[in-house]
Amino acid sequence: MPTSRSTRIVLYVYGVLVIAFLYIPLVSVGFASVSKARYLTFPIKRYSTKWYGEALGSSTVSELLTTSMTVAVLVTVISVVVAFFGALAFARYHWRFRTTFQKLILLPIFFPQTVLGLALLMWFNSLGIIPTWKTAVVAHLVWIAPIATLIVAIRAYSFDPALEEAARDMGAGTFTILREITLPLLMPGLVSAGLFAFLLSWGNFPLSLFTTGADSTLPEWLYAKMVSGYSPLVPTLGVMSVVGSFVLIIAAFAVARLLRANKETSAVQD
Amino acid sequence: MGSPGLLRLRGVVKRFGSFTAVRDIDLDIVEGEFFTIVGPSGSGKSTLIRLLVGMDEVTEGEIWLRDKRIDKTPANLRPTCMVFQSLALFPHMTVGQNIEFPLKLRKEPQDKRRARAEELLDLLRLPRSYYDKRISQCSGGERQRVALARALAFDPEILFFDEPLSALDYRLRKTLEKELKDLHARTGKTFVYITHSLEEAMVMSDRIAIMKEGRFEQIAVADEIYSAPVSRFVAEFMGEVNLFPLSAGADGRIASDALSVRPGMRLSQLTPGSGGLLMVRPEYVRLAGDADGFDFSLKGIVHGEYALGSRIQYEIETVNGMVTVEKLREDRLTATEGQTLVLGFNAENTHFIGEAA
Structure with missing residues (x-):
């Protein structure tokens, strides 16, 4: 459909406004992180990378990053494993309570995270478990594993059950089918589920707040510092966290692209 | 076909809860034959083939392959x-990897696998360069051939087909039907094929089984199924057909509400006091000015004319309802719609279906 000049202008303006709305806050955090001043004021008078140096040298920061990273990696690994088997139960096999299972497993996603966090904290207390980053892993899993399962299930729904039957018919046992057919076909779903799990855990605040106990993740620390004792270390770490996430996503895409390219070259050689 | 059955079914029953999909089936499939099971959807043919392959378990009965009972053997061990x-x-695999899959499961060495895959590509008339193609780069007909090559790589005792041509367009289907028949002849394998298309079954099969509500209505060579169906269901399933109710009096004289019968006509299958249906295929009905020289005749009004390509079909309104008549294009009628004609046919071109059926 041809668009008139005036329509095009409106579209451009609209597009720019939406992008600005989404990104100006992030950019301003970036600016704040390179300000030399102790408090955030605009316009920034003197720039400095001092806080980045400080962040990299700080033992608090490295402790925070270690905690957040440990939680996120564990949540990712466990979520992907749970999602793989959960999605198979969800989408591939017909069994008596399947539809009930499908609904129940998705329910935690719809709980407000603060409510979920509070409920888990009360539950841990009543069991006499002292909250640490390990309980946070459990808390994150309650919310993230269903999302990962859903992502893998969508993939599982989209492939023909006859593929597994055909493999069996040609002599493959259950384990071989899993390795040769099911796993490779679900791989794109598992990769995106893993990415989501990592990012959701890495950036999670409400669940961590309730369930980490004396330990602290990066988002928790950022919040605590905003409430009392702001320093430019806050935006600095914020920026570092965002950059870290971006690097992860780009790396994942690069790996996916590399794998595809490999397959294609092996397909055209000869 | 006197040789002993390669695959034998004895009293095979499959129930899903209270629903019986396959009812008490006995069957002997002979080594090397092309056997086709035809039936409408819901007739139980897909269930039956899943039992034969081992993807579902029989509720009752036995399945024997040569001298081994296999109904408890899972699909991957058959x-x-x-x-x-x-x-x-x-x-997620290339054409070559697909074809080699069953060989890889048997841990055959890479070079042997590749050699066999290339042999099969030749057999299925696919270029060897397809070895490294992705499945998504193949057309419908090519995929069909790859699937066949993969099944042949497995080197099965019996090759089963679950309506593999049903998704293809008419011309490609026709080509592949002939190729399948040809492949059957060249490989000498036993093929068991299921389809809802009688035409497909007629082109390819040595024997055909017609399935209805979980049972076989008739098992016979294609010609016999067409010319001598055992029931109204089989007759109507096997293409256009005209059926006339008949009965015989105590003296053996034929009585019919619709047909004029030549005096003194007798049908050997029509015993005195019984009744049934007289079947005549559209190509055997003649159109004439009067009833002279026909064993059976009736009057009708030309209702419609339909071109079927090489043949022309006429629908003619009679006291027995619409009667279908077919002529070759060169024998096209001069009659026009609304014209009254006499339809006639002779006993040698008819088939009698007894009352019970």
Whole structure:
């Protein structure tokens, strides 16, 4: 459909406004992180990378990053494993309570995270478990594993059950089918589920707040510092966290692209 | 076909809860034959083939392959293989990897696998360069051939087919039907094929079984199924047909509400006091000015004319309802719609279906 000049202008303006709305806050955090001043004021008078140096040298920061990273990696690994088997139960096999299972497993996603966090904290207390980053892993899993399962299930729904039957018919046992057919076909779903799990855990605040106990993740620390004792270390770490996430996503895409390219070259050689 | 059955079914029953999909089936499939099971959807043919392949378990009965009872053997341990309706080609593998899959499972060395895959590509008339192609780069007909090659690589005792041609367009289907028949002849394998298309069955099969509500109505060679169906269901399933109710009096004289019968006509299958249906295929009905020289005749008004390509079909309104008549294009009628004619046919071109059926 041809668009008139005036329509095009409106579209451009609209597009720019939406992008600005989404990104100006992030950019301003970036600016704040390179300000030399102790408090955030605009316009920034003197720039400095001092806080980045400080962040990299700080033992608090490295402790925070270690905690957040440990939680996120564990949540990712466990979520992907749970999602793989959960999605198979969800989408591939017909069994008596399947539809009930499908609904129940998705329910935690719809709980407000603060409510979920509070409920888990009360539950841990009543069991006499002292909250640490390990309980946070459990808390994150309650919310993230269903999302990962859903992502893998969508993939599982989209492939023909006859593929597994055909493999069996040609002599493959259950384990071989899993390795040769099911796993490779679900791989794109598992990769995106893993990415989501990592990012959701890495950036999670409400669940961590309730369930980490004396330990602290990066988002928790950022919040605590905003409430009392702001320093430019806050935006600095914020920026570092965002950059870290971006690097992860780009790396994942690069790996996916590399794998595809490999397959294609092996397909055209000869 | 006197040789002993390669695959034997004895009293095979399959129930899903209270629903019986397959009812007490006995069957002997002879080594090397092309056997087709035809039936409408819901007739139980897909259930039956799943039992034969081992993807579902029989509720009752026995399945024997040569001298081994296999009905408790799971699909992956049976020496048979199926070409699926969806073909079930692995999308994450190349054509070559698909074909080699059953060989890889048997841990055959790479060079032997490749040699066999290339042999099969030749057999299925696919260029060897397809070895490294992805499945998504193949056309419908090519995928069909890849699926066949993969099944043949397995080297099954019996090759099963679950309507693999149903998703293809008419011309490609026609070509592949002939190719399948040809492949059957060249490989000498036993093929068991299921389809809802009688035409497909007629082109390819040595024997055909017509299935209805979980039972076989008739098992016979294609010609016999066409010319001598055992029931109204089989007759109507096997293409256009005209059926006339008949009965015989105590003296053996034929009585019919619709047909004028030549005086003194007798049908050997029509015993005195019984009744049934007289079947005549559209190509055997003659159109004439009067009833002279016909064993059976009736009057009708030309209702419609339909071109079928090489043949022309007429619908003619009679006291027995619409009667279908077919002529070759060169024998096209001069009659026009609304004209009254006499339809006649002779006993040698008819088939009698007894009352019970």
